[in-house]
Amino acid sequence: MTETDAIVALIALFEREGYARIEPPVLQPADVFIDLSGEDIRRRMFVTQDAAGAELCLRPEYTIPVCLHHLHRHGAQPSGYSYGGPVFRMRPGESGEFLQAGLESIGRKDVSAVDAEILALALDGLKQFGGPAPVVKLGDMGLLHALIDALGIAPAAKRRVIRAIVSGQGLVSLSEPDGPGAEEHAGLLAAIEGQAPQAAKAFVEDILSIAGIARVGGRSAGEIAERFLARASNRTGLPDEARQVLERYLTIAGDPDQAAHAVRTLARDSGLDLDGALGLFEARTGFMAARGLDVSAFSFAATFARNLDYYTGFIFEVQDPRRGDGKPVVGGGRYDHLLEHLGADAPIPAVGCSFWLDRLVGRP
Structure with a gap:
């Protein structure tokens, strides 16, 4: 299967599930990526200017362009999108142009259900490439934010x-x-x-x-x-008690049920209210199980965090055990505040994922 064939197969799957294909422009306004992307993307962008001197960049990823497309056409109305095409980042020893495919769900308020749906579709998409069962890593930036807020950290x-x-x-x-x-x-x-x-x-x-x-x-x-x-x-110190709680949280690892139990125990022992974030976490696990996913085979780690500034909730990576470099073949998560930063009047719930086709089709 070529990378182009992979895009066709993945888009067909996603469109059957209601995720319409779009193709945002390759040239994008550079400022939104500079302001909202992580350092890992910012330092590897290809930047240019138009005739008027406005700074543009070659599309380094799809999520922000898809969100801009959604805001211009649908506002806060729920929509699902799929995509597949070239993205551009400087990569030492590798081509700066490579293909990605993926999907984004924007505007749906059934947060835990759509989180589970995105992960399930990612795993369904991977089945088309064959091979052994993938390794699924889970994290939750929402839990981390809730814990830090509950500790009253400045x-x-x-x-x-x-x-x-x-x-x-x-x-x-x-x-x-x-x-x-x-x-x-x-x-x-x-x-x-x-x-x-x-x-x-x-x-x-x-x-x-x-x-x-x-x-x-x-x-x-x-x-x-x-x-x-x-x-x-x-110049702002972290109180010893808060540091101890955070250090204990960062040791939590296991399948989602084990992790939820450990976080509840930590919250009880520390006198913290994490019920809201934990409720979303446990509901998500339930929806995953309802979709037939073997959640006991998934691995949660409190230390797992993706290096993109806009992730605010559920995050995940999927690895091919045949690869020796540990790089994910699919990665994604929830970014509920990104569209507000792009111009929406209020936060709009959103979640999605991307496939690294060169890692799937061109495995070492």
Whole structure:
């Protein structure tokens, strides 16, 4: 099966399930990816300009373009989309153009049910490629956010905790000193400490504009603001009790039922209310089982977090056990706030996933 054949087969499956195919433009506004994508995508984008000087990029992924398409045509109305085509990212030793296919469900309010549906369709799609049973890894950014909020951690420290976990460094990195340059930037760090990201970004942009600077070292004002926010949050300590609870949470692993039990025990022992996030987690597991998925074979890890800024809830990766590099062949999750950042009047629930066709068809 070629990658083109794989796209045809996957799109046929998704369209039968009500996910209409769309193909967003290859050229996309660069600013939305710079502001909303993770560092892993931002630093690998192909960026250009149009005749008027507006910054554009070759489509580095499909989720944001699909969301922009949805907002322009459907607003908050529920819709399902499928897609397949080239995306563009700089990849050392590999082609910067490669094919992806996937699906996105936008606007449905039956959150746990549609989470389970997306995972089930991802696994159905993988069956078309044959091979052994895939390895399914689950995570939940919603649980992590709920725990941090229940602990009453300040916004700047919360951003730093999440960034440390997503980067794979863990809480040990929160003990590192401010590092070189902290003293000379003390005034700016104090000025933005505790500010919301958008306010800090606007503040840094104003300073750079006054100085006549558009970019520094290839980084935009938004990226520079994030770095200063990280420095500022270094000045905000994490209370010992909160650190102990978070460290215990990050040890939780097992199948979804085992994980839910461990989180409930942690919440009870710590006197925290996590019922809302846990209710969604357990309902999702129930819908997975109702679809015939063997949830006991799935692996949840509290440390599992995807390196994209817009994921806010359920996340997953699927691996082919025949691959030796541990890279996922499918990945996705829930991003309920992304459309609001793109211009929606209020949060719109959304979840989706993408297939890495070069890893499926061209296995090593």
